[in-house]
Amino acid sequence: MSLPSGLARREMFLKIAMLFNGVVGVLLAIPVVGYLLAPVARGRKPGYESWISLGSIDQFPSGQTRLATYRNPVAHAWDGDSADIPCWVRHTDGDRFQVFAINCAHLGCPVRWFPQSGLFMCPCHGGAYYADGARASGPPERGLFEYPFKILDGSLHIQAGEMPTPGLSAGIYDQKPCTRRPPCA
């Protein structure tokens, strides 16, 4: 069998050209993937969490549960209201606090506090929690997420920055991080 002159050479050129393009493609893909995964990498290294003040502890009378809000420590200029995060602050007594995330531990809907019945209720799928955040009924598999807190110069600080989700529960949002004294920091 006889090939037209130079065909084998051209086929080799084609292979080299394809290989060259493949290498260039992979080289370009590296920064693209890095760009796409940036939010995840950022969350791992410097982390999204930091200590933020919820204001003076005088706003949270002993024995009551009140709504507080904070501006998320990591926010863009164009986040608008969406970076203003609410949370429930329960002042048991003295310097014992519990700070609950607004998000239901089932699927993240906003739970509401009913002081008369002493329950947090979720409007979505019917989860309910007791005053101390423990699961009372409904689909949640655990109690409310809690933020670690500390008291500095008479104001309440919490460690926050990332929306708590059921999958994060193994991390910092453990169910009972800090109800004992002195508060963990």
Next chain:
Amino acid sequence: MRLMQKLGDWFDRRLQLGTPIRETMQHPIPRDTASWFYVFGSAALTVFGLQLVTGILLAFIYVPSAGEAWSSLQILNQQVTLGWFIRALHGWGSNFMLAIVLIHMVQVFLFGAHKYPRELTWVVGIFLLLMTLGMAFTGQVLRFDEDAYWGLGIGASIVSRVPVLGPALVTLVLGGPIIGGATLSRFFALHVFVVPGLLILFAGLHVLLVLKLGINEWPMPGRLVRRSDYVEKYRALTRTEGVPFVPYGVWKDAVFSGLVLLCIAACALYFGPFGPTGQPDPRVIQAAPRPDFFFLWLYALLSLLPPALETPVLLIGPVIALIVLLALPFVSGEGEKSWKRRPIAVLTILLAAVALGTFTNLASHAPWSPVMDAGTGTPIPSHFLSGRTPLQIQGALVFQSKQCHNCHALGENGGKRGPALDAVAVRLTGDQLVRQVLQGGGNMPAYGKNLNPAETTALVAFLQTLHPAGQAAAQDASRTARVQP
């Protein structure tokens, strides 16, 4: 006329499009296929076209910024001339597109069109279904209101349950640690560039496959598909009783597509655009987020599944469903096409329709959600109160003030989370009522810490009056037993 002909020839020599267009128009279709049952695919494509046009029109005004998206929707609704109508067309177009895609899929399945040699047309169709669902979900996010905000929270919570990778995936989906500007921007990119681009690509491939392989013939009971001779038989069929697609088949497509567009316009005109509901401000916690119509069944499923089953069902269920759908044409690629001889196929469709319909219907009542303001906003009907003692009336007050009404109905009013209490005294004795209230159980929280003894006594006194006129309240047998003398 001669000039037109000359002009046409001039362009065709340069574009070389005349022959392929003519061949496409005149490709033979089996005569029976020029049927009203075969109009759904083209209608889906037409509605997709409407979505592209209205979507581009909306992008003239819409601002994909978490801080401003909601206001730009308000401006579209209130200030821009006919902005509300374009939004309504896009919103109703989305619902119609999903509905037509589903009907198209059912028709294709029942007519056996997924069988040999059209397996890959079906597979591409499954991808098109996924993308259409993806467009519906991302579109709901772009309508950046409180439903979108909390809907994203639900999506993130589901994603977070993926083993090991969950939290990283959440950050990837949200574009950051919280639902915010980065989240909306990436959903905008997905909804406007990525998914529509893929949709155009796959829809083109889908149509190309239909043209190349020929439209499915009308299924005749007893005419079996065999890989060995199907293609020849189909060729013979189109040779003997084939008719050109234009005009035999296409006029019905055109009429139906026009009808669908008219229906969308009528719905848009009459019902108007969807939302936006409240602002996407997480501080407004009086939100009771609800998903859009086509995700209501999922909302019901998430409420009704036992907690322990939820994560496995959420993570494994979609994978199994996808595998079943993708494997279908390869498992049953031959044999009977007609639905008249495929009872299991028909039953599967009926079962799926009844299940989805039931879940959707349940979700529109959401009996599992407490009525959050029933304690203050829903009075106890007066016939439950008249003729009661002061203690019992006091108990009714406890019932209201402790939000029992949020979960328990009295005379059709109030929550449906727990059982209605109209006749609770028939079911439970006084002691049993005390136990249930204080200790909870059966999905009811325990109220022991939040009711003092006086409140409990009053509440149970009231509950014991709740029995129908002709039916006595339950009695503890040990208390009424008399020793025979």
